[in-house]
Amino acid sequence: xxxxxxxxxxxxxxxxxxxxxxIHRSWMRNQGFADDVFDGRPVIGIATTxxxxxxxxxxxxxxxxxxxRGVWEAGGLPLVxxxxxxGEPLMRPTTxxxxxxxxxxxxxxxxxxPLDGVVLLSxxxxxxxxxxxxxASVDLPTLMITGGPMLNGKFRGRDIGSGTDVWRFTEExxxxxxxxxxxxxxxxxxxRSRGHCMTMGTASTMACVTEALGVQLPGAxxxxxxxxxxxxxxxxxxxxxxxxxxxxxxxxxxxxREAFENAIRVNAAIGGSTNAVVHLxxxxxxxGVPLSLEDFDTLTADVPMLVNLMPSGTYxxxxxxxxxxxxxxxxxxxxxxHLDHVTVSGKSVADNISGAQCxxxxxxxxMEEPFQPAGSGTVVLSGSLAPSGxxxxxxxxxxxxxxxxxxxxxxxRIEDYVVAADDPDLDVTADTVIVVRNAGPRGxxxxxxxxxxxxPRRLLTDGITDMVRISDARMSGTGYGTCIxxxxxxxxxxxxxxxxxxxxxxxxxxxxRRLDLLVDDAELEHRRATWQPPRPxxxxxxxxxYSEHVLQADRGADLDFLVGGSGSAPPRHSH
Numbered sequence: 001x002x003x004x005x006x007x008x009x010x011x012x013x014x015x016x017x018x019x020x021x022x023i024h025r026s027w028m029r030n031q032g033f034a035d036d037v038f039d040g041r042p043v044i045g046i047a048t049t050x051x052x053x054x055x056x057x058x059x060x061x062x063x064x065x066x067x068x069r070g071v072w073e074a075g076g077l078p079l080v081x082x083x084x085x086x087g088e089p090l091m092r093p094t095t096x097x098x099x100x101x102x103x104x105x106x107x108x109x110x111x112x113x114p115l116d117g118v119v120l121l122s123x124x125x126x127x128x129x130x131x132x133x134x135x136a137s138v139d140l141p142t143l144m145i146t147g148g149p150m151l152n153g154k155f156r157g158r159d160i161g162s163g164t165d166v167w168r169f170t171e172e173x174x175x176x177x178x179x180x181x182x183x184x185x186x187x188x189x190x191x192r193s194r195g196h197c198m199t200m201g202t203a204s205t206m207a208c209v210t211e212a213l214g215v216q217l218p219g220a221x222x223x224x225x226x227x228x229x230x231x232x233x234x235x236x237x238x239x240x241x242x243x244x245x246x247x248x249x250x251x252x253x254x255x256x257r258e259a260f261e262n263a264i265r266v267n268a269a270i271g272g273s274t275n276a277v278v279h280l281x282x283x284x285x286x287x288g289v290p291l292s293l294e295d296f297d298t299l300t301a302d303v304p305m306l307v308n309l310m311p312s313g314t315y316x317x318x319x320x321x322x323x324x325x326x327x328x329x330x331x332x333x334x335x336x337x338h339l340d341h342v343t344v345s346g347k348s349v350a351d352n353i354s355g356a357q358c359x360x361x362x363x364x365x366x367m368e369e370p371f372q373p374a375g376s377g378t379v380v381l382s383g384s385l386a387p388s389g390x391x392x393x394x395x396x397x398x399x400x401x402x403x404x405x406x407x408x409x410x411x412x413r414i415e416d417y418v419v420a421a422d423d424p425d426l427d428v429t430a431d432t433v434i435v436v437r438n439a440g441p442r443g444x445x446x447x448x449x450x451x452x453x454x455x456p457r458r459l460l461t462d463g464i465t466d467m468v469r470i471s472d473a474r475m476s477g478t479g480y481g482t483c484i485x486x487x488x489x490x491x492x493x494x495x496x497x498x499x500x501x502x503x504x505x506x507x508x509x510x511x512x513r514r515l516d517l518l519v520d521d522a523e524l525e526h527r528r529a530t531w532q533p534p535r536p537x538x539x540x541x542x543x544x545x546y547s548e549h550v551l552q553a554d555r556g557a558d559l560d561f562l563v564g565g566s567g568s569a570p571p572r573h574s575h
Contacts, residue, residue: 006248009140010043010077013114024114033077042076042245044238045115047083047106047135049127054087056124056196056203059225060147066231067119067145070238076117076245078238081109083134086126088203096474097446099126099133100550100559101542103286106134115140117245119237123147123195123225125202125477128210129279135251136286137562141244142251143344144215145237146207148225149317150195155186161199161310162190163478167452174422175460195225198317200309202477205272206279211326212266213259214343215251218352222325224318244344257289258338261299262349265336268300268377269329271312273477274391274485277378278447282556288564293389293554297380297513304370305377305395306332308363311480312395313371315363323363327356332367381484383516385470385496385506388488388554390515396480398466402510404482405518406431406468410502412438414450414473421456428456433468433506437497438534440472440490441550441557445537451486452479468508470515472497472553484508484515486553492534493552499527 008015013024015038025038046067050060064080071078084102086095110118118135122128123146135142153160169186172178196203207221217237223230260280267276277296284291306329309315330337331353339350358364365371376395382388394402409432411417417436420426428434434453441447451473455465469483472490489495496517500506505518517524538544549559 010114051085066234070235074242094448102130103133117141128206149198153190162197222321268303305372323360397482437491443492451475
């Protein structure tokens with residue numbers, strides 16, 4: 001029994017009499033469990049996205065062992081089970097195509113098995129939101145532990161950051177300012193320990209965002225993967241999840257509207273990835289929590305960026321952890337947060353951050369002296385080119401391009417642009433607006449991270465390192481540049497982006513939050529009359545299901561039939 005008098009869900013399996021109980025207990029005994037583990041103690045599932053194909057998550061087996069220690073200590077029964085792993089460095093065409101599949105699998109595994117609570121182990125970009133989306137749809141007591149960032153990369157006496165310096169070095173090589181041997185030397189020193197990207201890319205962003213949501217224990221997001229304190233926190237998480245089951249603290253009681261507002265503001269304060277927008281919208285959608293794209297602009301208008309990390313700044317996650325990590329940031333912006341929100345720690349945000357201190361003001365600024373002023377995070381643009389919105393990470397953009405009008409140079413496929421970008425005779429200037437389309441949720445399919453398209457070689461050799469780039473794609477959280485992303489509706493469903501032609505004038509005005517195509521309505525209607533939708537990406541399997549049901553970016557790119565489906569199904573008996 002729980003403290004609230006509700007029977008444990010797992011006892012529908014292990015406490016059953018007759019044939020069903022015999023089957024459930026007997027087959028589990030082949031793992032050597034003692035008799036009393038089936039006598040009514042909470043059963044805790046530990047969902048792990050461990051895989052050697054996902055280098056960022058390849059150490060999660062050790063994290064799981066630490067969680068198990070805590071569960072045993074608290075009187076629970078820990079059972080580890082695998083969930084689909086999504087390795088950003090290797091998977092093609094894009095891990096985002098499979099985020100919703102991971103979420104579906106996690107949901108069904110949790111619902112179908114005799115679990116009273118769940119600990120989610122993630123790390124690489126899509127494993128964190130995917131697991132949380134699935135768990136949200138079942139709504140058991142749930143706690144998350146992310147795997148932690150790598151140690152700082154090293155190259156010729158300085159720190160280098162995963163992703164961010166990849167883009168920088170490869171552009172330098174294309175411009176002739178670095179050699180292949182230089183890049184090979186940097187490659188060896190970049191990823192030198194266990195863990196996920198150590199820049200404020202999507203993996204680090206989602207780790208911080210889940211701590212801000214209240215589903216990770218305080219301080220868990222930033223500690224390096226190899227830091228022994230991460231494993232101590234994992235052990236504490238094992239103890240805590242058993243208490244959450246006893247208290248019946250379900251995920252829906254943590255993931256409230258207030259939690260999402262806290263997470264959105266924290267994301268602005270840390271200079272987090274634009275990808276957090278899509279993932280938070282999807283997680284909220286699973287719970288039926290009202291959240292809109294506009295919230296990411298209005299809720300952050302008064303939030304300065306405090307954290308000086310790549311790609312927007314200088315430092316890396318290891319430095320952030322030693323400077324005080326997310327609790328220090330949250331204490332600094334406490335006046336903007338819902339401090340009475342109760343997290344998986346069992347305590348309020350106010351309690352969690354009460355003792356937090358900053359130990360390095362070069363890494364974490366103050367409200368009075370921030371790294372960048374309010375409005376430097378993710379902004380939402382709309383207008384005739386993006387009726388349902390688009391996003392831009394201002395801190396990663398160039399100030400002189402935040403108000404810009406220029407002629408479009410349009411490409412229907414990212415592959416075509418990549419070839420053209422290396423053409424020394426490409427008809428392009430610094431004023432040109434690069435438009436790459438058919439890379440949205442349905443178009444690619446899968447919504448790839450190709451929005452920070454490479455600069456044309458012709459401009460790089462002239463010393464020009466940024467220009468306005470617009471797409472219906474996403475961008476790596478480690479990327480930078482004046483890249484307008486997530487244009488919705490996307491081109492492949494007939495959004496205005498599908499109607500742009502090379503030479504059309506496009507106007508960007510970040511102050512006014514506008515993105516407009518300067519073509520009259522009559523001409524656009526003429527173009528629409530001749531537009532043909534692209535052929536379906538596949539006629540079978542997951543890609544067909546995904547393409548037929550995926551929502552647009554402004555709604556989180558989840559599947560339409562999974563939105564608002566929160567609630568645990570009753571256990572089903574075997575027959």
